[in-house]
Amino acid sequence: MGKIAHDQHLPAIAGNADIELAATVSRSGESVNGLPFFRNVEELAASDVTVDAVALCTPPQVRHAIAMFCIEQGWHVFMEKPPGATLAEVAALDEAAKAKGVSLFASWHSRYADGVEPARAWLADRTVTAATITWREDVRVWHPGQDWIWEPGGFGVFDPGINALSIATRILPKPFFVETAELDVPSNRAAPIAARVAFRDTAGTAIDIDLDFRQEGPQHWDIEVRTDAGTLLLSKGGSVLTIDGKEALSHDGDLHGEYPGLYARFAEIVRAGESDVDVSPLRLVADAFLRGRHVTVEPFVE
Amino acid sequence: MGKIAHDQHLPAIAGNADIELAATVSRSGESVNGLPFFRNVEELAASDVTVDAVALCTPPQVRHAIAMFCIEQGWHVFMEKPPGATLAEVAALDEAAKAKGVSLFASWHSRYADGVEPARAWLADRTVTAATITWREDVRVWHPGQDWIWEPGGFGVFDPGINALSIATRILPKPFFVETAELDVPSNRAAPIAARVAFRDTAGTAIDIDLDFRQEGPQHWDIEVRTDAGTLLLSKGGSVLTIDGKEALSHDGDLHGEYPGLYARFAEIVRAGESDVDVSPLRLVADAFLRGRHVTVEPFVE
Numbered sequence: 001m002g003k004i005a006h007d008q009h010l011p012a013i014a015g016n017a018d019i020e021l022a023a024t025v026s027r028s029g030e031s032v033n034g035l036p037f038f039r040n041v042e043e044l045a046a047s048d049v050t051v052d053a054v055a056l057c058t059p060p061q062v063r064h065a066i067a068m069f070c071i072e073q074g075w076h077v078f079m080e081k082p083p084g085a086t087l088a089e090v091a092a093l094d095e096a097a098k099a100k101g102v103s104l105f106a107s108w109h110s111r112y113a114d115g116v117e118p119a120r121a122w123l124a125d126r127t128v129t130a131a132t133i134t135w136r137e138d139v140r141v142w143h144p145g146q147d148w149i150w151e152p153g154g155f156g157v158f159d160p161g162i163n164a165l166s167i168a169t170r171i172l173p174k175p176f177f178v179e180t181a182e183l184d185v186p187s188n189r190a191a192p193i194a195a196r197v198a199f200r201d202t203a204g205t206a207i208d209i210d211l212d213f214r215q216e217g218p219q220h221w222d223i224e225v226r227t228d229a230g231t232l233l234l235s236k237g238g239s240v241l242t243i244d245g246k247e248a249l250s251h252d253g254d255l256h257g258e259y260p261g262l263y264a265r266f267a268e269i270v271r272a273g274e275s276d277v278d279v280s281p282l283r284l285v286a287d288a289f290l291r292g293r294h295v296t297v298e299p300f301v302e
Numbered sequence: 303m304g305k306i307a308h309d310q311h312l313p314a315i316a317g318n319a320d321i322e323l324a325a326t327v328s329r330s331g332e333s334v335n336g337l338p339f340f341r342n343v344e345e346l347a348a349s350d351v352t353v354d355a356v357a358l359c360t361p362p363q364v365r366h367a368i369a370m371f372c373i374e375q376g377w378h379v380f381m382e383k384p385p386g387a388t389l390a391e392v393a394a395l396d397e398a399a400k401a402k403g404v405s406l407f408a409s410w411h412s413r414y415a416d417g418v419e420p421a422r423a424w425l426a427d428r429t430v431t432a433a434t435i436t437w438r439e440d441v442r443v444w445h446p447g448q449d450w451i452w453e454p455g456g457f458g459v460f461d462p463g464i465n466a467l468s469i470a471t472r473i474l475p476k477p478f479f480v481e482t483a484e485l486d487v488p489s490n491r492a493a494p495i496a497a498r499v500a501f502r503d504t505a506g507t508a509i510d511i512d513l514d515f516r517q518e519g520p521q522h523w524d525i526e527v528r529t530d531a532g533t534l535l536l537s538k539g540g541s542v543l544t545i546d547g548k549e550a551l552s553h554d555g556d557l558h559g560e561y562p563g564l565y566a567r568f569a570e571i572v573r574a575g576e577s578d579v580d581v582s583p584l585r586l587v588a589d590a591f592l593r594g595r596h597v598t599v600e601p602f603v604e
Binding site: 064068085086087088089091092095096152153155175176177178180181185190202280283284285286287289290291292293294296 | 391457
């Protein structure tokens with residue numbers, strides 16, 4: 001029951017007629033609307049509260065053990081992004097869910113931003129000549145007190161950066177991979193505060209990403225894609241779409257459409273008896289760490 | 303035509319009746335037995351030499367572009383380990399090979415050491431209670447002048463360490479994943495000289511790996527697996543197998559069986575029209591970098 005649970009999950013669940021909130025689980029023992037609450041999933045399982053599904057909103061480092069327990073109970077599992085702190089643990093969850101016959105949803109909320117599907121459709125039959133991703137935000141504003149983000153497995157600036165990659169892997173017509181990466185790691189932290197990654201797609205097209213957690217003033221969450229038929233700009237985290245500078249779609253930028261979209265998708269895969277586990281954004285982040293050069297930069301003090 | 307091509311590939315090819323050496327490709331323009339030679343694969347493709355297949359023995363950082371070119375020529379491709387410097391590029395090669403109808407072989411030579419299949423068979427119906435992997439070798443002896451190993455994508459001590467992981471992923475009965483990792487990186491290098499990784503399998507069993515490139519004196523390439531029915535020790539890189547201290551299989555430790563085994567497998571998948579691309583060892587290494595804490599250690603000077 002952290003920031004994202006309150007800001008996004010509770011309103012999205014309240015707005016979805018297919019889903020009813022049965023209980024909450026939080027170390028702090030927080031109740032919502034007088035509903036039953038538990039301090040961990042073991043207490044929930046031992047209670048007389050019946051649940052069909054759980055949404056896990058913890059930091060990635062502790063997600064695997066909780067998710068595995070929930071799958072073993074026969075509960076469908078919705079995982080916040082990123083789906084885990086490593087790729088192999090997500091593969092193990094995927095296999096366990098299949099063996100148990102429950103649905104596993106590795107969610108990528110940014111893919112449900114309003115501009116993403118129109119951007120994907122527009123790019124599908126264009127030839128991309130270059131793409132630039134700029135994701136620069138102020139960590140003090142967006143991740144106040146979130147120490148886990150600076151620990152190994154918290155990914156640092158790749159925590160928001162993976163949102164950009166979840167969009168890019170969805171809208172760009174060809175797969176792409178890391179060629180070089182530079183990760184700026186504060187001398188007092190274990191995860192990068194900034195990163196520059198040069199990707200190339202299978203047609204040889206350059207795709208560059210510039211991530212920075214130190215952005216003051218205007219914040220940037222932009223993906224610019226140049227093509228043989230004009231330039232597409234997806235801005236404000238995927239909610240605003242322009243083509244050659246003309247608005248193709250505009251929303252208020254509050255991204256209120258993302259989490260309702262995720263919960264609609266979750267209900268859909270549960271009904272269909274399927275899982276939805278696309279690890280490609282996490283794989284690109286792992287590749288950036290594997291292939292990247294670490295650069296030690298000045299300490300970060302919140 | 304580097305060290306591994308001379309030490310292992312040429313003898314293995316010479317000993318395989320299904321495979322005939324047609325030409326060599328090397329920046330240095332080295333010929334073997336008076337056969338045609340070329341400085342790059344583009345020159346080979348433009349020549350009148352007909353080849354069905356290529357074995358790529360380059361460092362991982364340059365492998366993708368060469369492999370993609372070879373797949374586009376319709377050649378079957380054998381890749382030395384590791385199959386690439388990133389996971390996404392290997393996935394792209396796998397897709398390209400399937401689309402072109404050629405066989406792609408991501409080889410793991412240590413899996414063909416003589417003790418590996420007997421170890422796998424013995425462990426298959428045992429319950430593992432703990433496993434310890436110790437891979438400590440002297441980089442000055444085994445990788446003289448190989449500067450690429452210290453660059454991003456060269457993986458440092460994980461270059462031999464991935465051999466251990468290729469065996470462990472083959473013989474251990476359950477999948478396992480990284481829980482914590484510490485990577486010791488020399489202050490003048492980009493890749494780790496030593497690493498300690500704590501894995502856990504899906505049954506909760508601890509699997510620990512200790513990698514060190516600074517080992518003088520006796521060298522260690524050992525995997526010890528404790529089970530409910532005794533302790534298995536696979537030593538000398540997989541060639542010597544003991545169970546509860548009694549020799550279950552012994553060879554001379556020269557590992558001459560590995561590369562002939564790889565080439566027999568390559569011929570087999572080409573005949574069958576299949577690929578063999580298991581990325582799980584590389585995925586564990588990527589996860590160790592993703593989840594790992596970097597520790598700066600004293601400079602390494604060769």
